[in-house]
Amino acid sequence: xxxxxxxxxxxxxxxxxxxxxxxxxxxxxxxxxxxxxxxxxxxxxxxxxxxxxxxxxxxxxxxxxxxxxxxxxxxxxxxxxxxxxxxxxxxxxxxxxxxxxxxxxxxxxxxxxxxxxxxxxxxxxxxxxxxxxxxxxxxxxxxxxxxxxxxxxxxxxxxxxxxxxxxxxxxxxxxxxxxxxxxxxxxxxxxxxxxxxxxxxxxxxxxxxxxxxxxxxxxxxxxxxxxxxxxxxxxxxxxxxxxxxxxxxxxxxxxxxxxxxxxxxxxxxxxxxxxxxxxxxxxxxxxxxxxxxxxxxxxxxxxxxxxxxxxxxxxxxxxxxxxxxxxxxxxxxxxxxxxxxxxxxxxxxxxxxxxxxxxxxxxxxxxxxxxxxxxxxxxxxxxxxxxxxxxxxxxxxxxxxxxxxxxxxxxxxxxxxxxxxxxxxxxxxxxxxxxxxxxxxxxxxxxxxxxxxxxxxxxxxxxxxxxxxxxxxxxxxx
Numbered sequence: 001x002x003x004x005x006x007x008x009x010x011x012x013x014x015x016x017x018x019x020x021x022x023x024x025x026x027x028x029x030x031x032x033x034x035x036x037x038x039x040x041x042x043x044x045x046x047x048x049x050x051x052x053x054x055x056x057x058x059x060x061x062x063x064x065x066x067x068x069x070x071x072x073x074x075x076x077x078x079x080x081x082x083x084x085x086x087x088x089x090x091x092x093x094x095x096x097x098x099x100x101x102x103x104x105x106x107x108x109x110x111x112x113x114x115x116x117x118x119x120x121x122x123x124x125x126x127x128x129x130x131x132x133x134x135x136x137x138x139x140x141x142x143x144x145x146x147x148x149x150x151x152x153x154x155x156x157x158x159x160x161x162x163x164x165x166x167x168x169x170x171x172x173x174x175x176x177x178x179x180x181x182x183x184x185x186x187x188x189x190x191x192x193x194x195x196x197x198x199x200x201x202x203x204x205x206x207x208x209x210x211x212x213x214x215x216x217x218x219x220x221x222x223x224x225x226x227x228x229x230x231x232x233x234x235x236x237x238x239x240x241x242x243x244x245x246x247x248x249x250x251x252x253x254x255x256x257x258x259x260x261x262x263x264x265x266x267x268x269x270x271x272x273x274x275x276x277x278x279x280x281x282x283x284x285x286x287x288x289x290x291x292x293x294x295x296x297x298x299x300x301x302x303x304x305x306x307x308x309x310x311x312x313x314x315x316x317x318x319x320x321x322x323x324x325x326x327x328x329x330x331x332x333x334x335x336x337x338x339x340x341x342x343x344x345x346x347x348x349x350x351x352x353x354x355x356x357x358x359x360x361x362x363x364x365x366x367x368x369x370x371x372x373x374x375x376x377x378x379x380x381x382x383x384x385x386x387x388x389x390x391x392x393x394x395x396x397x398x399x400x401x402x403x404x405x406x407x408x409x410x411x412x413x414x415x416x417x418x419x420x421x422x423x424x425x426x427x428x429x430x431x432x433x434x435x436x437x438x439x440x441x442x443x444x445x446x447x448x449x450x451x452x453x454x455x456x457x458x459x460x461x462x463x464x465x466x467x468x469x470x471x472x473x474x475x476x477x478x
Contacts, residue, residue, distance in 0.1 A: 050119045077091050086139065107132045153181060153185075166201065193221045231248055231249075262283065291345065327447050390443070395434075413435065415429070
């Protein structure tokens with residue numbers, strides 16, 4: 001009798017769905033008709049069933065492989081079968097009223113939360129419980145929970161980074177084959193690498209993740225020297241095999257390190273002294289790069305390789321930070337200087353840049369046309385035109401120079417926001433002169449709202465970089 005009542009209760013629960021305003025409608029009922037809703041009470045009664053084990057017809061014995069941790073949960077076969085395809089298969093073939101489930105210790109610790117979700121459709125969790133719950137959702141085929149946890153991790157990377165969980169989430173994503181989560185974590189680590197290098201999670205980075213980071217050009221950090229010092233600390237602490245060390249050292253872009261620092265590293269770095277032969281050719285090219293102009297170097301060496309491609313360096317010689325207060329008010333401008341290039345040959349040469357931020361820029365094709373009296377043409381409405389306006393940044397040098405020959409300057413704008421109390425990189429835009437080229441600059445930012453996720457205390461936090469690229473020089477190589 002109780003089993004039949006439980007079945008009816010669940011059937012009604014699964015047959016209703018929310019309407020706006022909190023009311024519910026039965027599937028198939030006419031639109032516009034209202035019904036009385038007590039859905040929260042229904043969920044509460046299901047939770048009571050689990051809590052007290054009323055009418056339980058299956059016992060779950062959850063234990064670790066060595067049996068050190070054991071939990072017993074009184075459950076209901078109907079609920080488990082409806083919510084989990086894996087449970088449904090196990091219950092159909094069981095020969096006892098007890099299901100013995102072997103799980104890892106971290107999964108055993110959160111198994112009761114997982115089962116409660118099957119009854120109530122909600123759970124509370126901490127950052128250190130996410131991967132264990134995701135494992136259970138994946139194993140037992142609870143796709144809604146699996147997707148929800150993936151989205152939770154993607155939204156909470158800043159808080160997870162502060163507490164050292166992002167590296168673990170990346171490693172878990174690799175093991176679980178979750179490409180979306182893996183890509184999201186890798187991007188976050190790349191764009192906030194300076195913070196990661198100084199955190200307690202850096203030594204726990206796997207060799208695979210280390211090499212993946214070193215290959216990227218979108219790393220955001222103070223300098224290439226900071227990257228080398230972080231790499232050296234990792235190598236000393238983890239003591240990997242020689243092949244891993246050589247691959248990691250050869251991924252460093254030594255040409256982006258000032259020559260005086262390269263001399264210091266050759267003399268005092270224990271890792272570089274031990275593996276000097278593995279990177280001798282790269283150091284030779286780097287010293288050549290610093291001793292001659294890039295134009296001259298290109299006549300004898302291939303400069304079309306990553307060794308000569310800068311990453312996103314935050315030191316002053318590469319650009320400037322720019323806080324735009326009240327960014328929707330009007331146009332803003334700033335000027336700054338950068339070194340002509342990273343080569344030691346160009347060390348004393350400076351380029352002055354002007355940057356203009358326009359909060360409401362309209363493409364030429366959308367700008368209003370005016371009649372002879374100076375009024376907007378009748379065929380155009382002002383409001384639709386203004387709604388098409390979008391932010392734009394233009395960066396131009398104040399003067400041209402013959403020394404610019406053979407060099408193209410890539411402009412990069414880094415947008416940072418505050419998440420869980422920490423300033424983190426939200427997006428990176430690369431372009432030649434105007435962010436219009438990027439196409440999606442601050443798309444969806446809604447800067448008019450002070451609560452916009454792109455604003456920190458009502459201000460837009462930018463970092464503008466100028467990166468000289470020498471790929472075009474290869475055309476004159478002899």
